[in-house]
Amino acid sequence: MEQHPITKAIRIRTTQTDEMEHSSPLFLTSSFCYDDAEEMRATFADENDNNIYTRFSNPTVQEFTDRMVALEGAEAGFSTSSGMSAVFASFMGLLKSGDHLLSCNAIFGSTHTVISKYLPRFGIEYSYIAADAKAEEWEAAVRPNTKMIYLETPTNPGLDVIDLELVSAVAKKNNIIFNVDNCFATPLGQRPIDFGADLVVHSATKWIDGQGRVLGGVVVGKKDLIKEIHAFCRSTGPSMSPFNAWVLSRSLETLDVRMERHAKNALHIATSLENNPKISGLKYPFLPSHPQYDISVKQMKNGGGIVCFELQGGLSAGRTFLNSLKMLTLTANLGDTRSIASHPASTTHAKLTEEERLAVNITPGLIRISVGLEHQDDILNDIVQAIASC
Numbered sequence: 037m038e039q040h041p042i043t044k045a046i047r048i049r050t051t052q053t054d055e056m057e058h059s060s061p062l063f064l065t066s067s068f069c070y071d072d073a074e075e076m077r078a079t080f081a082d083e084n085d086n087n088i089y090t091r092f093s094n095p096t097v098q099e100f101t102d103r104m105v106a107l108e109g110a111e112a113g114f115s116t117s118s119g120m121s122a123v124f125a126s127f128m129g130l131l132k133s134g135d136h137l138l139s140c141n142a143i144f145g146s147t148h149t150v151i152s153k154y155l156p157r158f159g160i161e162y163s164y165i166a167a168d169a170k171a172e173e174w175e176a177a178v179r180p181n182t183k184m185i186y187l188e189t190p191t192n193p194g195l196d197v198i199d200l201e202l203v204s205a206v207a208k209k210n211n212i213i214f215n216v217d218n219c220f221a222t223p224l225g226q227r228p229i230d231f232g233a234d235l236v237v238h239s240a241t242k243w244i245d246g247q248g249r250v251l252g253g254v255v256v257g258k259k260d261l262i263k264e265i266h267a268f269c270r271s272t273g274p275s276m277s278p279f280n281a282w283v284l285s286r287s288l289e290t291l292d293v294r295m296e297r298h299a300k301n302a303l304h305i306a307t308s309l310e311n312n313p314k315i316s317g318l319k320y321p322f323l324p325s326h327p328q329y330d331i332s333v334k335q336m337k338n339g340g341g342i343v344c345f346e347l348q349g350g351l352s353a354g355r356t357f358l359n360s361l362k363m364l365t366l367t368a369n370l371g372d373t374r375s376i377a378s379h380p381a382s383t384t385h386a387k388l389t390e391e392e393r394l395a396v397n398i399t400p401g402l403i404r405i406s407v408g409l410e411h412q413d414d415i416l417n418d419i420v421q422a423i424a425s426c
């Protein structure tokens with residue numbers, strides 16, 4: 037009987053060495069050796085699967101990739117040095133001058149920079165579409181040269197949920213590659229490939245590491261697409277460090293239990309805060325009040341670990357909230373064991389104009405909480421007392 041992906045994410049490992057180690061070894065090496073000239077020739081001629089150089093492949097990195105492939109239900113994958121290099125490689129490996137990329141407008145800040153500043157330098161066109169676009173709007177946004185559709189769901193930081201089945205139908209009909217950043221949900225919360233995605237990219241830096249230690253990224257999906265991405269990365273060099281792969285691979289062994297608890301804590305906090313008189317517009321994908329609740333429960337197994345809400349006092353209340361927290365950390369990360377608070381309008385998105393922020397639902401008092409693994413009462417108490425001081 038085929039093992040469950042969760043079991044595979046624990047049991048897939050590099051071949052055991054003669055030392056009979058139980059935990060996987062860390063192959064911290066930049067290159068690999070050959071017994072003789074003939075073996076080396078055959079390896080370079082691609083006549084066997086031997087490793088050559090860690091920029092191309094490494095057993096520790098492959099272990100992490102194989103576990104991610106199993107979790108996402110993909111055919112193949114390639115791991116990269118960060119989430120951004122995974123996103124960039126998924127574009128550069130597959131798009132060429134004259135192609136058009138259709139992207140949702142609510143995307144990670146650096147992804148927006150890559151799409152709007154760098155892709156046009158290579159003659160790749162782009163256009164943005166709103167997260168709540170209807171099927172007809174997606175269809176109308178497709179151009180004859182549209183080669184890829186790209187989106188994140190749930191979106192960052194607004195937590196809008198996009199119907200993967202709906203967008204995938206548009207992509208299939210028009211023969212377009214459908215690429216999804218699954219960083220927020222993780223494969224334990226949502227598997228975009230089950231809903232028709234061709235490619236899934238991740239920042240492994242977030243929930244996958246789960247403890248704020250290392251950077252990493254991965255692209256998984258259809259074999260023929262990954263082959264092109266691998267070829268691009270092999271020559272351009274955004275490879276994952278074997279050390280980071282070893283850390284991330286251990287993290288995958290606990291991802292299922294961690295995400296279950298992150299989501300349980302987040303649901304508790306969302307439910308408890310929902311009627312707080314000093315906030316409005318609290319959003320969590322698994323709250324029935326979420327505008328896309330029906331889509332969330334259709335495509336997600338849990339609501340994930342992020343909760344966001346709007347402080348009535350706007351920009352200045354946002355700053356007061358951050359200053360009043362006693363336990364939650366102010367830091368530019370998410371997906372950690374430690375709960376984190378952020379105020380996008382005064383930090384990550386401060387460079388945008390108010391109008392640009394509002395276009396992607398970043399209101400002046402928007403607070404994003406990455407719910408950690410501390411006891412739910414301690415997380416909630418800290419947030420409640422900080423809201424009270426706003």
Ligand SMILES: *Cc1c(COP(=O)(O)O)cnc(C)c1O
Nearest residue numbers: 118119120144192219239241252
């Ligand atoms: C953080 C993040 C990225 C970028 O990942 P890095 O590992 O920081 O390069 C991409 N997409 C989303 C949704 C993210 O949160």
